[in-house]
Amino acid sequence: AQSVTQLDSQVPVFEEAPVELRCNYSSSVSVYLFWYVQYPNQGLQLLLKYLSGSTLVESINGFEAEFNKSQTSFHLRKPSVHISDTAEYFCAVSKNAGGTSYGKLTFGQGTILTVHP
């Protein structure tokens, strides 16, 4: 079985400051890693994912995450946040076993990012 721990339940930051949302996972098998974001009154949306290859993955809106296998981490970072980044962020994993296991996600508890002006 897999488990995901998001170390911070809430992260308040000021606009244009850097931010890091921490995620650690546990799994006995190889995994895929994801970050999902939920904006107020909207459904979960995929922000970025690590499947294979380069351990640094980026989103279209400036977020990046780095897969660190030795530390079993997948922290999310952004060098300069905007008010519009205020949302809840979820780290998730699924077994890297192909086929139907891909969409069976194990989520962390979520981190609420609040960006203040």
Place this chain on the structure above:
Amino acid sequence: DTGVSQNPRHKITKRGQNVTFRCDPISEHNRLYWYRQTLGQGPEFLTYFQNEAQLEKSRLLSDRFSAERPKGSFSTLEIQRTEQGDSAMYLCASSGDNLEEKLFFGSGTQLSVL
């Protein structure tokens, strides 16, 4: 396409009553997932359909819960004899058949059991 649609958005019921939720996935998506999310927690996997076949069920899905996906289109999730512990947000997601296609989530149905 308007994305994954879930109805109703909110449902309030009394303990012991039966409730049914509906999910309409993105039309060309063959895979459909149900998740449950309680306050302060991330979503938890409940069950998964490939077309009309229910391929996996979580141990969280007690025998009071049943999900169907007739004809591989929309899906329903029914909870019989609801309990207060069933209060949660029920999320539906869909994806295409290609390996590693991303999931699209609906906005969910918020169930409150009084």
